[in-house]
Amino acid sequence: MASEGYANGDYGVMSDGFSAGALFKQGFSYTYDDLIFHPGYINFAVDDVDLTTSLTRNIKLRTPCVSSPMDTVSEESMAVAMAAVGGIGFVHYNNTAQEQAGIVRRAKKQRVGYVASPVCVRPSDSISIIDALKAGRGFSSVVVTEDGAVGSRLVGIVTSRDVDFVRDRSTEVREVMSRDLVTAPAGTSLEEAAKILIGSKKSLLPLVTESGEFVELLCRTDLKAYHELPPLGAPSLGSDGKLLVGAAIGTRDSDKDRLKLLVEAGVNVVILDSSQGDSMYQRQMIEYIKKAHPGLDVIGGNVVTGYQAKNLIDAGVDGLRVGMGSGSICTTQEVCAVGRGQGTAVYKTAAVANALGVPIIADGGISNSGHVVKALSLGASTVMMGSFLAGTDEAPGNFFFQDGVKLKSYRGMGSLEAMTKGSDARYLGDKTRLKIAQGVSGSVAAKGSVLRLVPYTLQAVKQGLQDLGVSTVKAAHDGLNAGVIRLEVRSGAAQKEGGIHDLVSYEKRRF
Numbered sequence: 001m002a003s004e005g006y007a008n009g010d011y012g013v014m015s016d017g018f019s020a021g022a023l024f025k026q027g028f029s030y031t032y033d034d035l036i037f038h039p040g041y042i043n044f045a046v047d048d049v050d051l052t053t054s055l056t057r058n059i060k061l062r063t064p065c066v067s068s069p070m071d072t073v074s075e076e077s078m079a080v081a082m083a084a085v086g087g088i089g090f091v092h093y094n095n096t097a098q099e100q101a102g103i104v105r106r107a108k109k110q111r112v113g114y115v116a117s118p119v120c121v122r123p124s125d126s127i128s129i130i131d132a133l134k135a136g137r138g139f140s141s142v143v144v145t146e147d148g149a150v151g152s153r154l155v156g157i158v159t160s161r162d163v164d165f166v167r168d169r170s171t172e173v174r175e176v177m178s179r180d181l182v183t184a185p186a187g188t189s190l191e192e193a194a195k196i197l198i199g200s201k202k203s204l205l206p207l208v209t210e211s212g213e214f215v216e217l218l219c220r221t222d223l224k225a226y227h228e229l230p231p232l233g234a235p236s237l238g239s240d241g242k243l244l245v246g247a248a249i250g251t252r253d254s255d256k257d258r259l260k261l262l263v264e265a266g267v268n269v270v271i272l273d274s275s276q277g278d279s280m281y282q283r284q285m286i287e288y289i290k291k292a293h294p295g296l297d298v299i300g301g302n303v304v305t306g307y308q309a310k311n312l313i314d315a316g317v318d319g320l321r322v323g324m325g326s327g328s329i330c331t332t333q334e335v336c337a338v339g340r341g342q343g344t345a346v347y348k349t350a351a352v353a354n355a356l357g358v359p360i361i362a363d364g365g366i367s368n369s370g371h372v373v374k375a376l377s378l379g380a381s382t383v384m385m386g387s388f389l390a391g392t393d394e395a396p397g398n399f400f401f402q403d404g405v406k407l408k409s410y411r412g413m414g415s416l417e418a419m420t421k422g423s424d425a426r427y428l429g430d431k432t433r434l435k436i437a438q439g440v441s442g443s444v445a446a447k448g449s450v451l452r453l454v455p456y457t458l459q460a461v462k463q464g465l466q467d468l469g470v471s472t473v474k475a476a477h478d479g480l481n482a483g484v485i486r487l488e489v490r491s492g493a494a495q496k497e498g499g500i501h502d503l504v505s506y507e508k509r510r511f
């Protein structure tokens with residue numbers, strides 16, 4: 001029984017499934033889960049898959065993952081970790097401009113492997129401070145400096161071994177601290193510092209300036225953890241030679257002052273953070289930034305249509321953030337009746353933006369490696385993740401337990417909780433504004449370190465691209481445009497079949 005394709009002699013290659021162009025013409029809004037790709041031909045090894053991609057017109061990344069500018073996702077540790085794995089973090093702006101710029105400045109200063117913002121105490125502090133640190137932060141080795149801050153003269157180190165058997169917890173740190181210290185000169189390479197620390201058999205190695213000021217800290221526990229991690233590869237560095245760090249700002253007049261501080265702090269790229277980016281506010285802001293800070297890349301959004309994308313590209317953006325209502329904590333589609341299924345949104349915006357040389361960030365709705373493969377294959381150059389990265393060691397906030405499960409808080413930036421905090425800074429205490437929530441506040445399971453989660457996820461993404469028969473992100477885009485990559489919509493039953501089924505119990509271990 002010859003099908004139309006067979007009759008043409010293509011044996012179904014080009015008539016099986018749909019090209020993206022044909023599939024997305026049908027009037028439905030598709031999510032990632034609605035869609036499934038046909039496998040292609042594999043003529044390369046999985047390790048030959050290269051995920052190098054573009055974040056913006058001018059910024060390239062080795063890893064197509066970025067962290068969302070949300071206050072339960074992206075602060076200093078996340079920005080450092082995302083750059084360490086070859087991606088980038090976007091620092092949120094639900095804080096004062098000074099706080100945000102401080103986070104950017106510290107993240108950019110950080111060297112991968114060294115402790116981010118090491119805690120210091122003063123010699124006159126009581127040792128109960130160590131008890132509090134152990135309870136709240138989970139560590140008990142700290143550096144003692146004259147002023148109790150980084151940059152001040154190093155005088156000692158206290159570890160739990162120094163304070164274990166001291167009954168009087170008001171005893172001053174100076175009485176118990178170790179003064180016999182092994183140090184390394186400021187600027188020592190990680191490799192060299194690691195050798196010194198391992199050789200010393202101590203738990204901490206402070207790096208000090210010639211005049212004795214404490215500047216950086218290497219920790220044995222971290223070193224052990226790194227040793228067990230997949231190799232991280234080269235970090236994302238800016239043209240300044242420092243870690244690449246992004247930040248979000250709004251489109252109000254006050255955001256111009258915020259931006260000035262961010263630029264002074266060395267920010268490499270900014271995102272204009274809005275649920276509906278095709279606005280006069282955003283156009284005015286883009287025009288302002290391009291004049292005031294001509295070297296700075298600007299990402300506009302969010303958008304979900306080709307029309308919106310074209311408008312922001314005409315206004316001068318260097319990258320676009322795509323997604324409206326697809327986020328795990330989003331209620332925008334319910335509250336405002338606008339948005340789009342994320343699969344359709346990525347395809348439709350990328351079709352316009354890629355042709356004009358502007359990369360797309362697929363933002364929201366990423367819950368597994370398959371979603372990353374789908375986003376990249378539908379035209380995105382990077383994916384932005386909120387919930388996927390919330391709950392990692394590097395996300396802000398402390399872990400807590402609920403019914404025996406280890407959790408961290410995660411909330412939408414349009415949730416009442418986030419707005420109430422941010423409005424104080426953003427709207428200068430305007431409590432008369434009617435606040436309508438477009439997001440919720442909740443929690444997510446603990447996921448370990450970004451330094452493990454992202455590399456494992458990307459290995460799965462590489463396997464996905466290999467199955468599709470494409471070895472680069474660009475090849476995926478080209479294959480989709482040429483109609484060589486074929487896809488179709490999964491029925492409800494097909495989606496069920498594609499998931500785990502018919503088991504009485506199972507354990508899902510991802511890696």
Ligand SMILES: NC(=O)C1=CN([C@@H]2O[C@H](COP(=O)(O)OP(=O)(O)OC[C@H]3O[C@@H](n4cnc5c(N)ncnc54)[C@H](O)[C@@H]3O)[C@@H](O)[C@H]2O)C=CC1
Pocket residue numbers: 250251252253273274275276279281302323324325326327330332364412413414438439
């Ligand atoms: N991606 C998504 O689906 C969604 C994301 N969110 C997130 O929630 C947060 C808040 O989003 P939005 O409420 O869209 O923030 P927004 O700051 O863009 O908009 C808030 C309100 O302020 C107005 N506005 C903005 N600039 C203005 C100016 N210069 N003068 C006067 N009015 C101005 C806007 O039109 C809007 O009514 C963001 O972090 C966003 O990413 C919220 C909803 C959906």
Ligand SMILES: O=c1[nH]c(=O)c2[nH+]cn([C@@H]3O[C@H](COP(=O)(O)O)[C@@H](O)[C@H]3O)c2[nH]1
Pocket residue numbers: 068069070302323325326327328329330331332333363364365366384385386387388411412413414415438439440
């Ligand atoms: O409707 C919304 N209300 C909110 O309060 C909100 N906060 C964040 N976002 C958007 O969701 C993205 C993160 O989504 P995921 O958790 O699915 O990765 C983020 O990157 C944002 O685009 C929101 N959307």
Ligand SMILES: [K+]
Pocket residue numbers: 325326327328329330331
């Ligand atoms: K949603």
